[in-house]
Amino acid sequence: MKYPLFKSGIEQKKSRWGLFFVIPSILFFSLFSFYPIFTALYTSFFRKKLLSLQPPDFIALQNYAYLLKSPDFWNSIRATAVFTIGTFIPIVILSLILANFIVSRKRFQQFFQMAYYSPAVLSSVVVAVIWLLIFDPRGLGNQVLNFLFNSPGVDHKFLANSIMVQISTMVVYSWKYLGYFTIIFIVGLTTIPQSTHEAALIDGASRWQDFYYITLPLLKPTTVLVSVMSMLQCLKTFSTQYLFTQGGAPMAPINVITLNIYHTAIRDHRIGRASAMSVILFFIMLIFTWLQFRVSRSEEVSY
Amino acid sequence: MKRVVILFAIVFLLSLSAYAQQKIEIIYWTHEDPNRTEIENRYIEEFEAANPGVTIKRVTNPSNKMAEIVLTAFAANQGPDMFNLQIEDEYAYIVNNRLAPIDYKAAGYDSLEAVYQDYMPGTLDSVTFENNLYGLPMELTNWCIYLNKRVFWDAGLDPDKDYPKTWEEMVEVSEKIVIRDGEIITRRGFDFRYPYYLVAMVPMAEQLGGKLISDDGKKAIINDEAWLKFLTYMQQWGPNGKNLGSPTYTNARNLFNKDNNDIAMCQSGLYQQGRIRADNPEFYDSGDWAVIPYPLFEDAVRDVASAYYGHYFVVNQQKPKENQEITWKFISYMLNYPEEYLVKVGLIQPKVRLMESDEFKNMPYSDVFRQDMERGHIVYYGENSAIIQQHIREAVESVMLAGRTPEAALQVLKLKVQEVLEEE
Structure with missing residues (x-):
């Protein structure tokens, strides 16, 4: 049953109070999200230099036309796609496994939650600096792998090889955010009534069948939330790639769109072109989010 | 009665202008260098004592972040009164008219020609644009x-x-x-x-x-x-x-x-x-x-x-004229001690008097640096x-x-x- 927006009586009062409480958020988002989005869209139609005091030239869609022909920009699309696919899928799968592992523990649940979550509270800069030390040719990374594989003296070139540097950024990002999404899955798992699991087990379901036929379908809203959030985070990745390139890693393999935007604006002073890139990234994120919701939309499961 | 009112008004306006003069604050952004901080903080104290009402606020940033921080501030029209950057990063500010030409009188020179004569030939070329001089070198460095x-x-x-x-x-x-x-x-x-x-x-x-x-x-x-x-x-x-x-x-x-x-x-x-x-x-x-x-x-x-590359002190042209004047005066005050910059910090200010001084000649291996500088040229700079x-x-x-x-x-x-x- 649908309610009209303005009604008399209690519903009207509720609506007014709802509006009152929402206004601060609307103002906040208007100022810090919508305004920059529209400004970026507007700026993307101009040839504008960051330091110039001259009025910018209106060039319509030329910035977009340039980007669509630019091999550098397509390389950024490739780098972003590789990073996103290589990071968000493992994050979703591993955090689901970890969440199940933690929930199934009878003891030390809080300890595991804290241990896995702790990297998420570190700033990305600190994380990248820690991993730069680990990935140094004489650092812990080579030592540990060479000990495990009994391969003394092998340099795994974590930052010095085009493929390895991409894997390194994925490892760092997954390490940082795995705990965060694990906690979200744990919250989702705890909302599933224990009685449902017990009923399935009494009916003769194995642990795996319980997980596959009971847990996974009931966890679908959480899974969609985690996959959308982690995908958006991955598409926006910046600081790991930025700090790795500052540390000597080659730029081209990890020149994700955000890094390209940063360099185009700050190094090259071309704010119009950088704005066009950010608008394209915005639409990519919008399309993929819509797709994910569409693909995962189905009848709600309840038992 | 009328005279008393006028007198009060004059005293009030004078005190207001004196108060306004007292309030001049110069913001100076530079990169981190502990050895330089030590001597420049002393110069600031001396300059403030000699110029009552002027305060210099020296802000240091990591050297690899300086270009980005200054750029972001200028893009928002919130740049400091003065700063220094490597000439490759600084040149864009000159060609985009973001910097004030030198006020040679405030800097203690009789003419613009006198400024050029104070420095080694060619060392001010990179900050000369359309017959104006936009910076004075804090250091000229080769490796x-x-x-x-x-x-x-x-x-x-x-x-x-x-x-x-x-x-x-x-x-x-x-x-x-x-x-x-x-x-x-x-x-x-x-x-x-x-x-x-x-x-x-x-x-x-x-x-x-x-x-x-x-x-x-x-x-x-x-x-x-x-x-x-x-x-x-x-x-x-x-x-x-x-x-x-x-x-x-x-x-x-x-x-x-x-x-x-x-x-x-x-x-x-x-x-x-x-x-x-x-x-x-x-x-x-x-x-x-x-x-x-x-x-x-x-x-x-x-x-x-x-x-070789240069770090040049430059002045923000968007600041009021009186700030610009005081800033050039302060820059010139600091640059009056090239020997101390050389001995305590190891920076070469390409002043004629420094390059011919005993302090420069007595620095270990200064002859190697000087000969290499003669073999080299200024780094490519441009927007x-x-x-x-x-x-x-x-x-x-x-x-x-x-x-x-x-x-x-x-x-x-x-x-x-x-x-x-x-x-x-």
Whole structure:
């Protein structure tokens, strides 16, 4: 049953109070999200230099036309796609496994939650600096792998090889955010009534069948939330790639769109072109989010 | 009664203007340098005492963040009264009219000509634009090669005779010094200054007859053969060649000061001496280090040393005129002590009087730096210098780390730099 927006009586009062409480958020988002989005869209139609005091030239869609022909920009699309696919899928799968592992523990649940979550509270800069030390040719990374594989003296070139540097950024990002999404899955798992699991087990379901036929379908809203959030985070990745390139890693393999935007604006002073890139990234994120919701939309499961 | 009111009004206005004068605050942004902070804080105290009502707020930022921080502030029209940057980053501010021309009277000169006469010839060219002078140099720096004699002795080499004079010898000497654990280098012979390709590496291509930009400014990357040889040299230096070093190893400048037997040679400026003294006085006093000239290729056609770059003090033209005047006065006050900048910080202010002073001549290895500076030229500067440097970086990284051939890397480099030139 649908309610009209303005009604008399209690519903009207509720609506007014709802509006009152929402206004601060609307103002906040208007100022810090919508305004920059529209400004970026507007700026993307101009040839504008960051330091110039001259009025910018209106060039319509030329910035977009340039980007669509630019091999550098397509390389950024490739780098972003590789990073996103290589990071968000493992994050979703591993955090689901970890969440199940933690929930199934009878003891030390809080300890595991804290241990896995702790990297998420570190700033990305600190994380990248820690991993730069680990990935140094004489650092812990080579030592540990060479000990495990009994391969003394092998340099795994974590930052010095085009493929390895991409894997390194994925490892760092997954390490940082795995705990965060694990906690979200744990919250989702705890909302599933224990009685449902017990009923399935009494009916003769194995642990795996319980997980596959009971847990996974009931966890679908959480899974969609985690996959959308982690995908958006991955598409926006910046600081790991930025700090790795500052540390000597080659730029081209990890020149994700955000890094390209940063360099185009700050190094090259071309704010119009950088704005066009950010608008394209915005639409990519919008399309993929819509797709994910569409693909995962189905009848709600309840038992 | 009327007279009393007028008198009160005059006194009130005078006190207001005096109050306004008292409120002048000059914001000065600069990069971190502990040795310089010490002396400049003293100059600020002295200047404030001599100019009541003026306060100077000195703000330091990490040197690798300075360009970004200043740019962001200026983009929002919130730049400081004065700042300093490397000329490659600073030049865009000049051509975009963001800087105030020098107020030579406030700076204590009789004429603009007198300012030029105070400095070594050519050293103000990069901050001269459309007959105006926009900056005064805090430092003009070139890089030579610092050498740790103890590492040479440990490798069975005589540092006085066996030091590398050519880039080919640099490879030979490094191969004798380098120690590896399998593929992992635990002691390096030499480390390039990787982020600074325009200063440290373009001269290598120039020695072979190459040029970054043609004389008419229209064509990029001149003389393919020279650039190919340079890129091949870097490919051979890297982990896929002779494995003598890579941009991913820890920057050698700080390691050099520690003298812990993991680097024999690094590239740095005269200022490095102050840092060795501060970080490791025992090593500094031992004299077991030396400075040697920038090497040449054996078949070099030009004798070019590393390029020199300048940090120039400049003034924000968006600030009120009276702020600009006080700022130039303050800049000139600080620059009146080039000897102290040299001895305590290791910075060369290219004033005629300093270059002929005993302080300069008595600095260890100042003759090596001076001779190399005469062999070199100012770094390429322009609105597009940062993006060109990035393209050179990509070319070098691609041959050293990504397995691209020098020929393919050169093709991409030429196309990209040419595109930058044509877009301007």
